[in-house]
Amino acid sequence: SAVISQKPSRDICQRGTSLTIQCQVDSQVTMMFWYRQQPGQSLTLIATANQGSEATYESGFVIDKFPISRPNLTFSTLTVSNMSPEDSSIYLCSVDRGGPETQYFGPGTRLLVL
Protein backbone atom coordinates (compact mmCIF):
# COMPACT_ATOMS: atom_id res chain seq x y z
CA SER A 1 0.00 0.00 0.00
CA ALA A 2 0.98 3.67 -0.22
CA VAL A 3 1.31 6.28 2.50
CA ILE A 4 -1.06 9.09 1.60
CA SER A 5 -1.49 12.37 3.46
CA GLN A 6 -3.96 15.17 3.00
CA LYS A 7 -3.98 18.77 4.14
CA PRO A 8 -5.92 20.23 5.77
CA SER A 9 -7.55 17.43 7.73
CA ARG A 10 -10.54 19.66 8.36
CA ASP A 11 -11.66 23.22 7.81
CA ILE A 12 -14.58 25.53 8.39
CA CYS A 13 -15.05 28.02 5.57
CA GLN A 14 -17.34 30.89 4.73
CA ARG A 15 -19.72 30.83 1.82
CA GLY A 16 -18.22 32.21 -1.39
CA THR A 17 -14.61 31.43 -0.50
CA SER A 18 -12.37 28.71 -1.95
CA LEU A 19 -10.32 25.98 -0.32
CA THR A 20 -7.42 24.05 -1.79
CA ILE A 21 -6.86 20.51 -0.53
CA GLN A 22 -3.48 18.88 -0.95
CA CYS A 23 -2.75 15.18 -1.42
CA GLN A 24 0.77 13.85 -1.03
CA VAL A 25 1.92 10.29 -1.71
CA ASP A 26 5.14 8.70 -0.52
CA SER A 27 5.96 7.22 -3.92
CA GLN A 28 5.24 7.90 -7.55
CA VAL A 29 1.82 6.87 -8.79
CA THR A 30 0.31 7.09 -12.21
CA MET A 31 -3.24 7.91 -11.31
CA MET A 32 -4.73 9.96 -8.52
CA PHE A 33 -8.43 10.27 -7.87
CA TRP A 34 -10.57 12.75 -5.98
CA TYR A 35 -13.77 11.64 -4.28
CA ARG A 36 -16.49 13.31 -2.30
CA GLN A 37 -18.29 11.59 0.54
CA GLN A 38 -21.28 13.42 1.91
CA PRO A 39 -22.38 12.60 5.45
CA GLY A 40 -23.63 9.04 5.69
CA GLN A 41 -23.26 8.51 1.97
CA SER A 42 -21.12 6.54 -0.41
CA LEU A 43 -18.06 7.72 -2.30
CA THR A 44 -18.59 9.71 -5.48
CA LEU A 45 -15.76 10.18 -7.93
CA ILE A 46 -15.16 13.83 -8.79
CA ALA A 47 -12.28 13.47 -11.21
CA THR A 48 -9.20 11.50 -12.20
CA ALA A 49 -5.90 13.35 -12.24
CA ASN A 50 -3.02 12.16 -14.38
CA GLN A 51 0.32 13.90 -14.36
CA GLY A 52 0.92 16.01 -17.43
CA SER A 53 -2.64 16.13 -18.65
CA GLU A 54 -5.94 17.74 -17.82
CA ALA A 55 -8.05 16.07 -15.18
CA THR A 56 -11.01 14.03 -16.34
CA TYR A 57 -14.23 15.05 -14.60
CA GLU A 58 -17.25 12.90 -13.90
CA SER A 59 -20.76 13.88 -14.81
CA GLY A 60 -21.99 16.60 -12.50
CA PHE A 61 -18.56 17.99 -11.71
CA VAL A 62 -16.87 20.80 -13.64
CA ILE A 63 -13.40 22.24 -13.73
CA ASP A 64 -14.51 25.77 -12.81
CA LYS A 65 -15.95 24.49 -9.54
CA PHE A 66 -13.30 21.86 -8.77
CA PRO A 67 -10.01 22.80 -10.43
CA ILE A 68 -7.35 20.15 -10.01
CA SER A 69 -3.60 20.29 -10.35
CA ARG A 70 -1.20 17.36 -10.78
CA PRO A 71 2.26 18.86 -11.06
CA ASN A 72 4.17 15.62 -10.48
CA LEU A 73 3.73 11.93 -9.75
CA THR A 74 3.46 12.31 -5.97
CA PHE A 75 1.21 15.33 -5.49
CA SER A 76 -2.19 16.72 -6.44
CA THR A 77 -4.50 19.48 -5.30
CA LEU A 78 -8.25 19.87 -5.47
CA THR A 79 -9.80 23.32 -5.07
CA VAL A 80 -13.40 23.72 -4.04
CA SER A 81 -14.35 27.10 -5.48
CA ASN A 82 -17.02 29.60 -4.53
CA MET A 83 -18.21 27.32 -1.76
CA SER A 84 -21.77 26.94 -0.57
CA PRO A 85 -23.14 24.90 2.36
CA GLU A 86 -23.94 22.10 -0.11
CA ASP A 87 -20.19 21.59 -0.56
CA SER A 88 -19.89 20.50 3.06
CA SER A 89 -18.49 17.02 2.77
CA ILE A 90 -15.45 14.85 3.18
CA TYR A 91 -13.04 15.03 0.27
CA LEU A 92 -10.71 12.10 -0.24
CA CYS A 93 -7.89 11.48 -2.63
CA SER A 94 -6.91 8.00 -3.64
CA VAL A 95 -4.07 6.50 -5.65
CA ASP A 96 -3.67 3.35 -7.70
CA ARG A 97 -1.09 1.00 -6.21
CA GLY A 98 -0.63 -2.69 -5.65
CA GLY A 99 -2.00 -3.90 -8.94
CA PRO A 100 -4.22 -2.73 -11.76
CA GLU A 101 -7.05 -0.57 -10.51
CA THR A 102 -6.31 -1.07 -6.82
CA GLN A 103 -6.98 2.17 -4.99
CA TYR A 104 -5.87 3.32 -1.57
CA PHE A 105 -7.41 6.32 0.12
CA GLY A 106 -5.99 9.29 1.93
CA PRO A 107 -7.35 10.20 5.37
CA GLY A 108 -9.78 12.74 3.94
CA THR A 109 -10.48 16.43 4.44
CA ARG A 110 -13.61 17.27 6.37
CA LEU A 111 -15.07 20.51 5.05
CA LEU A 112 -17.85 22.53 6.63
CA VAL A 113 -19.15 25.55 4.76
CA LEU A 114 -21.16 28.08 6.75
Place this chain on the structure above:
Amino acid sequence: GENVEQHPSTLSVQEGDSAVIKCTYSDSASNYFPWYKQELGKRPQLIIDIRSNVGEKKDQRIAVTLNKTAKHFSLHITETQPEDSAVYFCAASGNNDMRFGAGTRLTVKP
Protein backbone atom coordinates in the same frame (compact mmCIF):
# COMPACT_ATOMS: atom_id res chain seq x y z
CA GLY B 1 -21.76 3.85 -17.12
CA GLU B 2 -21.42 1.40 -14.28
CA ASN B 3 -24.12 1.13 -11.64
CA VAL B 4 -23.49 -0.77 -8.42
CA GLU B 5 -26.26 -1.78 -6.06
CA GLN B 6 -25.54 -3.03 -2.54
CA HIS B 7 -27.74 -4.84 -0.05
CA PRO B 8 -28.61 -4.71 2.75
CA SER B 9 -28.11 -1.11 3.81
CA THR B 10 -27.89 -2.18 7.45
CA LEU B 11 -27.05 -5.53 8.97
CA SER B 12 -26.98 -6.54 12.60
CA VAL B 13 -25.56 -9.88 13.69
CA GLN B 14 -24.61 -11.56 16.92
CA GLU B 15 -20.93 -11.99 17.66
CA GLY B 16 -19.73 -15.26 16.18
CA ASP B 17 -22.36 -15.38 13.47
CA SER B 18 -21.67 -14.87 9.78
CA ALA B 19 -22.48 -11.75 7.76
CA VAL B 20 -23.12 -11.60 4.04
CA ILE B 21 -23.27 -8.45 1.93
CA LYS B 22 -24.31 -8.61 -1.71
CA CYS B 23 -23.66 -6.35 -4.68
CA THR B 24 -24.72 -6.32 -8.27
CA TYR B 25 -23.18 -4.38 -11.12
CA SER B 26 -24.37 -3.43 -14.57
CA ASP B 27 -21.30 -3.07 -16.80
CA SER B 28 -20.07 -6.39 -18.15
CA ALA B 29 -16.70 -4.74 -18.86
CA SER B 30 -16.00 -4.37 -15.12
CA ASN B 31 -13.21 -6.71 -14.13
CA TYR B 32 -12.10 -5.65 -10.66
CA PHE B 33 -14.21 -5.80 -7.51
CA PRO B 34 -12.78 -4.44 -4.25
CA TRP B 35 -14.39 -4.24 -0.83
CA TYR B 36 -13.65 -1.40 1.56
CA LYS B 37 -14.27 -1.13 5.29
CA GLN B 38 -14.82 2.33 6.74
CA GLU B 39 -14.86 2.84 10.47
CA LEU B 40 -16.45 5.96 11.86
CA GLY B 41 -14.40 9.04 11.05
CA LYS B 42 -11.73 7.10 9.18
CA ARG B 43 -10.73 6.51 5.60
CA PRO B 44 -12.03 3.55 3.59
CA GLN B 45 -9.61 0.64 3.91
CA LEU B 46 -9.27 -2.02 1.26
CA ILE B 47 -9.96 -5.38 2.92
CA ILE B 48 -10.22 -7.77 -0.01
CA ASP B 49 -10.58 -7.68 -3.76
CA ILE B 50 -11.27 -10.07 -6.59
CA ARG B 51 -10.64 -9.96 -10.30
CA SER B 52 -12.86 -11.31 -13.01
CA ASN B 53 -10.73 -14.34 -13.73
CA VAL B 54 -11.36 -15.70 -10.24
CA GLY B 55 -14.61 -16.97 -8.74
CA GLU B 56 -13.71 -16.89 -5.07
CA LYS B 57 -11.02 -15.49 -2.82
CA LYS B 58 -10.51 -15.97 0.88
CA ASP B 59 -8.42 -14.19 3.49
CA GLN B 60 -8.84 -15.61 6.99
CA ARG B 61 -12.41 -14.78 8.08
CA ILE B 62 -13.24 -12.82 4.96
CA ALA B 63 -14.18 -14.23 1.58
CA VAL B 64 -15.51 -12.78 -1.61
CA THR B 65 -17.36 -14.61 -4.37
CA LEU B 66 -17.99 -13.42 -7.90
CA ASN B 67 -20.55 -14.58 -10.42
CA LYS B 68 -19.75 -12.84 -13.69
CA THR B 69 -22.66 -14.34 -15.54
CA ALA B 70 -25.15 -12.96 -13.07
CA LYS B 71 -23.06 -9.81 -12.45
CA HIS B 72 -23.07 -10.12 -8.70
CA PHE B 73 -20.47 -10.50 -6.00
CA SER B 74 -20.67 -10.98 -2.27
CA LEU B 75 -18.64 -10.43 0.87
CA HIS B 76 -18.74 -13.10 3.54
CA ILE B 77 -17.46 -12.52 7.06
CA THR B 78 -17.38 -15.55 9.34
CA GLU B 79 -17.05 -15.64 13.12
CA THR B 80 -17.86 -11.96 13.34
CA GLN B 81 -16.34 -9.87 16.12
CA PRO B 82 -17.36 -6.47 17.52
CA GLU B 83 -14.40 -4.87 15.73
CA ASP B 84 -15.95 -5.89 12.42
CA SER B 85 -18.60 -3.24 13.05
CA ALA B 86 -18.21 -0.61 10.31
CA VAL B 87 -19.63 0.50 7.00
CA TYR B 88 -18.64 -1.77 4.12
CA PHE B 89 -18.56 -0.59 0.51
CA CYS B 90 -18.37 -2.75 -2.56
CA ALA B 91 -17.07 -1.34 -5.82
CA ALA B 92 -16.79 -2.37 -9.44
CA SER B 93 -14.13 -1.11 -11.79
CA GLY B 94 -13.11 -1.37 -15.41
CA ASN B 95 -10.43 0.84 -16.96
CA ASN B 96 -10.03 2.65 -13.64
CA ASP B 97 -13.64 3.79 -13.68
CA MET B 98 -14.54 2.69 -10.14
CA ARG B 99 -18.10 2.95 -8.86
CA PHE B 100 -19.11 2.31 -5.29
CA GLY B 101 -22.16 0.76 -3.78
CA ALA B 102 -24.20 2.73 -1.27
CA GLY B 103 -22.64 0.94 1.69
CA THR B 104 -23.76 -1.50 4.38
CA ARG B 105 -23.62 -0.57 8.03
CA LEU B 106 -22.68 -3.76 9.87
CA THR B 107 -23.21 -3.96 13.60
CA VAL B 108 -21.84 -6.94 15.51
CA LYS B 109 -23.47 -7.26 18.90
CA PRO B 110 -21.39 -8.78 21.68
